[in-house]
Amino acid sequence: MRGLDLLPLDGIPMVAEGDDLCALILDAAAASGDTLADGDVLVVAQKIVSKTEGRLVRLADVEPTPRAESLAAETEKDPRVVQLILDESGEVLRARPGLIIVQHRLGMVMANAGIDASNISADGGKEFVLLLPLDPDASAARLRAELRRQAGVDVAIVISDSVGRAWRVGIVGIAIGAAGLPGVVDERGAPDLFGRPLLVTQTGLADEVASAASLLQGQGGQGRPVVRLRGLSWSAPEGTAADLVRPLEHDMFR
Amino acid sequence: MRGLDLLPLDGIPMVAEGDDLCALILDAAAASGDTLADGDVLVVAQKIVSKTEGRLVRLADVEPTPRAESLAAETEKDPRVVQLILDESGEVLRARPGLIIVQHRLGMVMANAGIDASNISADGGKEFVLLLPLDPDASAARLRAELRRQAGVDVAIVISDSVGRAWRVGIVGIAIGAAGLPGVVDERGAPDLFGRPLLVTQTGLADEVASAASLLQGQGGQGRPVVRLRGLSWSAPEGTAADLVRPLEHDMFR
Numbered sequence: 001m002r003g004l005d006l007l008p009l010d011g012i013p014m015v016a017e018g019d020d021l022c023a024l025i026l027d028a029a030a031a032s033g034d035t036l037a038d039g040d041v042l043v044v045a046q047k048i049v050s051k052t053e054g055r056l057v058r059l060a061d062v063e064p065t066p067r068a069e070s071l072a073a074e075t076e077k078d079p080r081v082v083q084l085i086l087d088e089s090g091e092v093l094r095a096r097p098g099l100i101i102v103q104h105r106l107g108m109v110m111a112n113a114g115i116d117a118s119n120i121s122a123d124g125g126k127e128f129v130l131l132l133p134l135d136p137d138a139s140a141a142r143l144r145a146e147l148r149r150q151a152g153v154d155v156a157i158v159i160s161d162s163v164g165r166a167w168r169v170g171i172v173g174i175a176i177g178a179a180g181l182p183g184v185v186d187e188r189g190a191p192d193l194f195g196r197p198l199l200v201t202q203t204g205l206a207d208e209v210a211s212a213a214s215l216l217q218g219q220g221g222q223g224r225p226v227v228r229l230r231g232l233s234w235s236a237p238e239g240t241a242a243d244l245v246r247p248l249e250h251d252m253f254r
Numbered sequence: 255m256r257g258l259d260l261l262p263l264d265g266i267p268m269v270a271e272g273d274d275l276c277a278l279i280l281d282a283a284a285a286s287g288d289t290l291a292d293g294d295v296l297v298v299a300q301k302i303v304s305k306t307e308g309r310l311v312r313l314a315d316v317e318p319t320p321r322a323e324s325l326a327a328e329t330e331k332d333p334r335v336v337q338l339i340l341d342e343s344g345e346v347l348r349a350r351p352g353l354i355i356v357q358h359r360l361g362m363v364m365a366n367a368g369i370d371a372s373n374i375s376a377d378g379g380k381e382f383v384l385l386l387p388l389d390p391d392a393s394a395a396r397l398r399a400e401l402r403r404q405a406g407v408d409v410a411i412v413i414s415d416s417v418g419r420a421w422r423v424g425i426v427g428i429a430i431g432a433a434g435l436p437g438v439v440d441e442r443g444a445p446d447l448f449g450r451p452l453l454v455t456q457t458g459l460a461d462e463v464a465s466a467a468s469l470l471q472g473q474g475g476q477g478r479p480v481v482r483l484r485g486l487s488w489s490a491p492e493g494t495a496a497d498l499v500r501p502l503e504h505d506m507f508r
Binding site (some may be wrong): 002003004005006007008010032093094096099101103108109111162164165166167168169170171172173174183184185201202203204205207208209211212214215216232243244245246248251252253 | 256257258259260261262264286347348350353355357362363365416418419420421422423424425426427428437438439455456457458459461462463465466468469470486497498499500502505506507
């Protein structure tokens with residue numbers, strides 16, 4: 001295959017804690033008339049991973065600290081949600097009404113620590129919010145191993161989320177977890193077409209994979225949380241989504 | 255079609271100023287066994303657009319100003335390249351040895367104003383550098399119109415470049431020009447799965463298209479500058495890549 005083929009796996013049901021995501025994906029692939037093959041990449045929306053891992057939090061169970069109360073007043077947010085944002089974060093980079101931008105404990109800079117109240121519960125999202133997986137790279141590795149065990153296929157996994165960006169309008173898909181493919185492809189030093197070494201050639205491969213799948217997933221992976229990508233090749237070693245995180249102190253744009 | 259199909263159009267030759275990019279693309283499609291169809295999106299690497307538009311600049315023709323000389327000393331860069339960076343830029347956001355980050359006159363925040371010396375000339379890139387197109391959205395619209403005229407097809411165009419990002423490692427494809435599709439899909443207010451209005455749902459569609467194509471183009475669109483994407487649908491009105499630029503003063507991450 002010279003190109004890429006992306007197929008949404010339809011028929012993934014609403015998931016709950018403890019569901020066997022691997023089995024659900026294999027069922028969806030079969031229902032979509034698809035058979036997973038070695039070398040495929042499965043892009044899985046963060047939300048269904050988080051839900052199966054029990055990362056829904058009931059707001060009534062959250063006791064905000066004075067710091068959260070204060071930041072909630074400043075940003076006009078629910079103090080319990082702010083508490084969860086703080087719990088999930090390292091540094092708070094920016095706070096203003098309606099918006100808290102943090103460095104998530106996983107390293108990503110994102111609004112509201114990636115905590116989302118949309119598509120979470122049928123009661124208006126007032127009662128539950130969903131946190132990111134505890135360790136999305138590990139989640140990806142587990143799902144990959146489980147697909148090998150249950151179906152005998154060697155696929156790569158990208159766990160995707162949609163995030164806002166500095167200086168650009170619109171959210172795009174990024175990889176928050178990855179297994180079986182490089183997060184970053186490091187081509188520093190590879191010759192260009194004229195044999196001259198390229199200077200800056202680290203490519204955010206897993207992020208580009210997540211963005212490609214996002215074209216089919218729609219906002220937040222609403223209706224199509226799993227996309228199968230076929231035809232991608234890479235020469236770099238396998239890595240993780242953590243490879244895509246630039247430490248704040250090394251951020252050349254800062 | 256339920257999914258997406260991406261195919262690199264092989265056989266695009268080295269291009270020069272004045273070349274008929276439309277004709278070259280149609281030849282490449284034919285040579286790739288592909289026929290462009292209504293609704294396709296063509297992702298075209300910035301470099302071949304810039305070259306056909308005569309945006310190669312001979313460094314010997316550039317006379318650096320004192321400001322450029324000073325910034326060149328600070329950043330250890332060629333003063334003539336720095337002059338071109340300044341000419342192409344609004345604000346200089348960051349300067350340090352080896353790196354100048356600017357807001358390009360087109361609005362994008364990028365290193366070196368998107369000026370690239372790789373893959374430009376066979377003499378080691380010392381003599382020529384390549385600037386971005388004067389107006390990439392207009393370039394995209396022209397190419398789109400020309401494809402309609404020469405081949406009778408209604409395709410969308412994305413002119414792509416690869417850029418570094420704040421807080422993330424690795425460059426990814428973004429749209430610097432677009433025609434025939436939305437740059438940004440604005441789904442603000444659309445209901446989520448439970449009928450509750452989504453709050454933040456502007457999606458950077460054309461950027462995600464560029465990232466998807468970048469998976470096949472490789473660094474800087476070296477060998478495969480044109481990728482045909484089929485199967486994408488959108489409900490938002492057509493826009494431009496300029497829609498993706500967030501004014502610095504509105505940048506919530508700043």
